Amino acid sequence: MQSEKQSISRGKKILQSILDATLVPFLAIFTAVVIGGVIIKMVGGNPFEAYMGLIEGSLGSKKALSETAIWATPYIFAGLAVALGFKGGLFNIGAEGQLAVGAVFSALIGYALPQWLGYDLPAIVHIPLAVLFGMLMGGLWAGIVGALKAYTGGHEVINTIMMNYIALNTTSFLLNGIMKDPSPTNVIARTPLIAESARIPPIFDGLRVHWGFVLALLIAFLVWWVLNKTTLGFEIRTVGLNPDAAKYAGINVKRTIILTMALSGMLAGLAGSIEVTGLNYRHELGFSIGYGYDAIAIALLGKSHPLGVVLAAFLFAAMRNGATRMQFLTQLPVDLISMLQALILLFVAADAIVRYIYRIKSRGERVVLTRGWGG
Amino acid sequence: MTETPHTLSDEIVLEARGITKQFPGVLANDNINFDLRKGEIHALLGENGAGKSTLMNLIYGLHNPDKGEIFVNGKPAVINSPNDSIKLGIGMVHQHFMLIPVFTVAENIMLGDETVKNGMLDQKTVAAKITDLSSQYGLEVDPTSLVGQLPVGTQQRVEIVKTLYRDAKIVILDEPTAVLTPQEADDLFRIMRDLTARGVSIIFITHKLKEVLAIADRITVMRAGKTVGTVLPKNTTSEKLATMMVGREVNLVIIKKQAVPKEAMLTVKDLHVDDVRDYPAVRGVSFEVRAGEVLGIAGVQGNGQTELAEALSGLRATKKGHVTLADKDITGKTPRVITEAGLANIPEDRQRHGLVLSYSISDNMALCDYYHEPFSKHGVLQPKALDENARKLISAFDVRTPSSFVSAGKLSGGNQQKVIVARELSRSVKLVIASQPTRGLDVGSIEYIHGEIIKMRDRDVAVLLISAELDEILALSDRIAVMYRGQIVTIVDAKKATREQLGLWMAGAHVQAA
The missing domain is CATH 3.40.50.300 (P-loop containing nucleotide triphosphate hydrolases)
Structure with a gap:
């Protein structure tokens, strides 16, 4: 009797929490689409044609779906990186830099390791080596920021931004220097192509979508599982929600902060590694057009829940991918997509606006994004 | 307190009739009648969640009643916001002070009612008026000191001066002694007496029996959204008041064996x-x-x-x-x-150290040994064991909650503390x-x-x-x-x-x- 009552209340509670978590993002997207439509109309376009073009371009064919999945892959990894940070009370703005670090080192292992060894590696060894090395270096890069926070109190927002500059400029230095593709015709700052044995194969013949996309979905599940089902996740969440209580409970807060930051950096590093090994087969300066910054928007829209991140990543991927088709059909500039994304983010971040428009009562506690600012 | 049994005035300055307020799931105020006479200290006594603060928030205009009327000086009053109540001469000192620490006393007091001269804040006039009020009511505050550097008792004095600055004749004090040392509390009682001697009427919200008996002219006890009764201090005792508050007899004296x-x-x-x-x-x-x-x-x-x-x-x-x-x-x-x-540690600040408020009771009940068997095996949490433990402790320690999945932040203070006590004292x-x-x-x-x-x-x-x-x-x-x-x-x-x-x-x- 008692247990039945409890299980009912638990089921109801889970349903309620899903509703609570999805309602505002959904309405934010809806509102952004409506306002975007008005703006399209104002600049002389046809909003229905534009949105149809967007949908057609992103979901309308096998190829469109494949390309959307390709866009979604780095978005998922980087979005998870930022979301994991949020869960641990850390605002990782450095995904962009960690991603570059991951890409550089994966590329290095991808093209240089066979030369160093003097023989070819089988793919089953070479792919994991390239991916793992990039991932670990991304983790190490972010772990430095974690250690600075834990031992000196230096705020991670400042330090990740600074580390971005270091990472991006060092990458530029390397790609223009010792890591530059030596082929005589090359004038671009990019590495040589990685060995065939380091390339993640496509899932289907004739489509570019590769197994890295499947890995992204698996990692999303893994992140959810670790956060919610393991003692490590319990420690990360406790430190994120209440560091004082975490200390009282005997959790090593310093260690947990460093670990959270490193795990976050590993996920961001993976975004770069997978782009190199699965799609571009080399690292080229400027390949990441703001994945690391879009990731913040994706984590916010996904309410830092791994499933939410996957869905938000798909939305952003579809918009990016469909934009070309939309432009082709309606002659509207691709920049419109950035505006739409900004509107969505605005409504998610300032959810009071959405709650006011749709008269939704606030429920539960607010998400803690970051703490200790200046404190 | 030799002056306590002074004669009560018959003039009623504030009256609430038939006040009813429904919150989702709780009838917070159920047909409440309450009146305040000129120059009296009327204590409103009750446990946490009895509806005292709701009633005061209705009078102060933070909520609107579903039913009932409020009269100020005999006239029906429409109070839709604190601005309305301030205009009617009602001031409130909240349990958590509404002061800005980096502002001076004068700046805090004029906040929301600034005196301006040539487009600039007129600190001098305000300071003079504050000094005036201070000496008149025996409330020493220095208008130029920074609020953040003042002791808690003095900050409270600033809050009281703030209400007087706005010409309040009715002052509501919400659990004013909760943050004070015994000495500061004595000071506050002296101030309260001075205020009433000058015609100010005070509603004193508290759950401390001794204070009520020491300072109040009349005592109204609330329980579960209703008024249980209004009594005079001379006709009652701590035990009787406790019984009225809780609804059953309470042991105020702990019976214990020789250690x-x-x-x-x-x-x-x-x-x-x-x-x-x-x-x-x-x-x-x-x-x-x-x-x-x-x-x-x-x-x-x-x-x-x-x-x-x-x-x-x-x-x-x-x-x-x-x-x-x-x-x-x-x-x-x-x-x-x-x-x-x-070690079992019941920390001083339960919300800061003792609990993660957004966690369920189950998770909070295992906050200190989540990493041990049976709560986790090989680094994986065991929800079943966590839940069983929580249910056992909820019934053993009488935590009032609908289920073990409720987040700790939704519990009352008493039940939050019981969660901590249960967790700490159930370990060996x-x-x-x-x-x-x-x-x-x-x-x-x-x-x-x-x-x-x-x-x-x-x-x-x-x-x-x-x-x-x-x-x-x-x-x-x-x-x-x-x-x-x-x-x-x-x-x-x-x-x-x-x-x-x-x-x-x-x-x-x-x-x-x-």
Whole structure:
């Protein structure tokens, strides 16, 4: 009797929490689409044609779906990186830099390791080596920021931004220097192509979508599982929600902060590694057009829940991918997509606006994004 | 208080008739009638959640009643916002002060009602008016000092001056003594008397029985959204009031057996600890707590008790000295090592240290041993074991909650504290450190938690009780240590201690050589 009552209340509670978590993002997207439509109309376009073009371009064919999945892959990894940070009370703005670090080192292992060894590696060894090395270096890069926070109190927002500059400029230095593709015709700052044995194969013949996309979905599940089902996740969440209580409970807060930051950096590093090994087969300066910054928007829209991140990543991927088709059909500039994304983010971040428009009562506690600012 | 039984005026300045307010799931106010006479202190007494604050928020305009009417000076009043109530001469001092720490007293007082001259704030006129009010009502405040640097008692005075500055004739004080030291509370009572002598009427919200009997002209008791009755202090007693509040008879006196102290469990030798700002807070403290006894640490807040408790539990670094728990050296060890050595810690600030408010009761019940079997196996949490543990403790410790999945933040203060007490006292421990274990709790919860502490003592656990409530120290302790300015002034047998003598020591009086 008692247990039945409890299980009912638990089921109801889970349903309620899903509703609570999805309602505002959904309405934010809806509102952004409506306002975007008005703006399209104002600049002389046809909003229905534009949105149809967007949908057609992103979901309308096998190829469109494949390309959307390709866009979604780095978005998922980087979005998870930022979301994991949020869960641990850390605002990782450095995904962009960690991603570059991951890409550089994966590329290095991808093209240089066979030369160093003097023989070819089988793919089953070479792919994991390239991916793992990039991932670990991304983790190490972010772990430095974690250690600075834990031992000196230096705020991670400042330090990740600074580390971005270091990472991006060092990458530029390397790609223009010792890591530059030596082929005589090359004038671009990019590495040589990685060995065939380091390339993640496509899932289907004739489509570019590769197994890295499947890995992204698996990692999303893994992140959810670790956060919610393991003692490590319990420690990360406790430190994120209440560091004082975490200390009282005997959790090593310093260690947990460093670990959270490193795990976050590993996920961001993976975004770069997978782009190199699965799609571009080399690292080229400027390949990441703001994945690391879009990731913040994706984590916010996904309410830092791994499933939410996957869905938000798909939305952003579809918009990016469909934009070309939309432009082709309606002659509207691709920049419109950035505006739409900004509107969505605005409504998610300032959810009071959405709650006011749709008269939704606030429920539960607010998400803690970051703490200790200046404190 | 010799002046307490003064004659009551017949002039009614505020009346609430048939006030009803429904919140989702709770009938917070159910047909409440309440009146306030000119120049009286009318105490509104009740447990947490009885509906006192709701009633006051309705009168102050923070909520609107579903039914009922409010009359001010005999005229029906429409109060839709605090602005309306301020215009009607009603002022409220909230339990959590609404002051801006980096502003001066004058700036805080004029906030929202600024005096402007040539487009600039006219600090001088405001300061003069404040000084005027201060001397008129005996409320000394310096208009130029920064609020953040003032002691809590003075900040409260600023809040009171703020209401008078806006010409309040009716002042609502919401749990004003909760944050005050005994001395500051006495000061406040004197101020309240001065105010009423000058025609101000006061509604005094509290759940402390002694205060009500000492200061109130009339007492209205609320329980579960209803008024139970209005009584005069001379016609009632603490016991009768407690029964009215809780709805059943309450043991205000703890019945306990003679303690049988065994071996020393906690030994502290020459302990030095610094506070947050790196100033010495604990300065050479030595004592021991034996198995099967309660050692109470009495003292006015801020004399090093917080730092002492934090150092003993590993939350704060020790500068010098030695601490042993059951023959293990725990000096400067981490909280986890000390917990595993046998410490149960009921922290002073339950929401900051004791709980993760957005976590479920189940998760909070295992906050300190989530990493142990059966709560986790090979690094994976076991929800079933967590839930079973929570349900067992919820019924054993009488936590009032619909289920174990409710987040701790949704519980009342008393039930939050019960979650902590349940978690800490259900482990097999050798030492309990209880810091302010009943602060802000209602009579029923206090009775319960006191009983649990004595039970631990009788099971041969050593108990270190740190409390600013002298009554609590006297009721529970077998020996009492008095702390003053980071040192232990003396340790006495609780049976030979008197309130008066302890009060003197707490205020820094020297101990006579015996």
